[in-house]
Amino acid sequence: MIQKVGVIGAGTMGFGIAFQFITNGIPVVLQDIKEESLNLAKEKIKTYLTIFREEEKSFKDSDEGIFDRLTLSTSIQEVADCDLVIESATENLELKQKIFRQLDEICAEHAILTSNTSSLKLTDIIRDVEKHKDQVMLTHFFNPAHIVPLVELLKGPETNQESYDEVNALMEKVGKVTIEVRKEKPGLVANRIQTALAREALSLLEEGVVSEKDLESAIFAGPGFRFATSGLLKIMDFGGLDVWDIVMEQLQPEIESNVCSFSVIKEKTEQGHLGVKASKGFFEYPGKGLDHYVIERDRSLIQQLKTFDKVQGGN
Numbered sequence: 291m292i293q294k295v296g297v298i299g300a301g302t303m304g305f306g307i308a309f310q311f312i313t314n315g316i317p318v319v320l321q322d323i324k325e326e327s328l329n330l331a332k333e334k335i336k337t338y339l340t341i342f343r344e345e346e347k348s349f350k351d352s353d354e355g356i357f358d359r360l361t362l363s364t365s366i367q368e369v370a371d372c373d374l375v376i377e378s379a380t381e382n383l384e385l386k387q388k389i390f391r392q393l394d395e396i397c398a399e400h401a402i403l404t405s406n407t408s409s410l411k412l413t414d415i416i417r418d419v420e421k422h423k424d425q426v427m428l429t430h431f432f433n434p435a436h437i438v439p440l441v442e443l444l445k446g447p448e449t450n451q452e453s454y455d456e457v458n459a460l461m462e463k464v465g466k467v468t469i470e471v472r473k474e475k476p477g478l479v480a481n482r483i484q485t486a487l488a489r490e491a492l493s494l495l496e497e498g499v500v501s502e503k504d505l506e507s508a509i510f511a512g513p514g515f516r517f518a519t520s521g522l523l524k525i526m527d528f529g530g531l532d533v534w535d536i537v538m539e540q541l542q543p544e545i546e547s548n549v550c551s552f553s554v555i556k557e558k559t560e561q562g563h564l565g566v567k568a569s570k571g572f573f574e575y576p577g578k579g580l581d582h583y584v585i586e587r588d589r590s591l592i593q594q595l596k597t598f599d600k601v602q603g604g605n
């Protein structure tokens with residue numbers, strides 16, 4: 291049974307993963323090589339406990355009780371007694387392979403080792419793992435990890451079912467929605483779908499078919515609005531599969547199918563317009579700093595999470 295979780299990497303995702311577990315009763319060791327990352331993560335956890343309370347989605351335990359479950363460390367040795375260790379360090383294959391070699395060496399025999407990678411293959415990450423090769427997985431969270439419910443689960447080629455079932459049960463216990471990815475595909479499921487959507491959206495933008503503002507509305511006030519309560523297959527069922535059959539045949543030849551590099555992104559990147567972190571991307575984010583806009587986004591997402599829990603019967 292998983293009673294203590296280690297999280298390697300206290301960055302954008304690691305902080306949120308740790309937050310999800312400690313606010314749901316599970317002790318966490320959050321490890322990072324940079325003290326500053328750990329200090330920032332601690333401050334963000336403090337901030338989000340307040341924000342969740344302000345948005346009337348508070349936790350049953352006191353802030354003090356929640357913080358009592360959090361251990362911060364710069365030493366990977368600190369996760370040696372964890373039952374589950376989730377690696378969420380920088381997206382670099384050599385680094386992940388090194389971390390998994392270390393975890394394979396120091397962790398208890400029963401420990402389950404997982405990665406939160408967005409794009410790398412599990413079989414590549416675990417290349418040198420020996421002792422735990424029947425207890426490795428991908429557990430792919432979505433940003434922000436402490437609000438977006440989805441976690442994609444993938445077993446390794448030798449992973450036993452018991453490990454999968456334990457991780458799945460734990461994720462559901464802490465309020466996440468899991469899917470089982472049955473075959474190893476780069477980007478798993480949701481990122482592939484997100485990328486396919488992005489390719490068509492950027493193609494329409496590049497062709498001048500739609501403005502940035504209207505492209506946003508076309509997604510969040512249309513399909514995105516429906517996606518908030520049901521997936522694509524139900525939308526097809528409600529639309530009529532006979533209709534969708536025709537539409538798919540008609541439109542597939544029309545939509546973007548090339549592997550493209552889009553000047554709408556390339557030009558902005560070259561100009562240093564990297565998005566919120568640079569105060570300008572497709573849109574402008576004047577003068578209040580990254581945290582202001584991230585928190586503004588997250589307040590909306592927390593309200594959406596409350597509705598999601600009601601509609602999907604969550605906690």
Ligand SMILES: NC(=O)C1=CN([C@@H]2O[C@H](COP(=O)(O)OP(=O)(O)OC[C@H]3O[C@@H](n4cnc5c(N)ncnc54)[C@H](O)[C@@H]3O)[C@@H](O)[C@H]2O)C=CC1
Nearest residue numbers: 299300301302303322323327378379380381406407408433
């Ligand atoms: N940013 C996103 O939207 C998402 C990212 N991911 C994945 O999560 C992982 C982490 O991504 P982010 O949190 O965005 O990165 P990040 O750059 O915000 O944080 C990475 C953290 O790893 C730490 N780190 C580097 N080497 C380390 C080591 N040897 N041991 C311990 N910590 C180390 C860094 O100090 C940093 O704090 C990546 O694999 C990424 O693909 C998954 C879903 C979404």
Ligand SMILES: O=C(O)[C@@H](O)C(=O)[C@H](O)[C@@H](O)CO
Nearest residue numbers: 407408431432433434480481
């Ligand atoms: O969208 C997300 O949060 C995840 O699916 C990801 O992995 C990110 O999009 C990542 O690919 C880029 O930040």
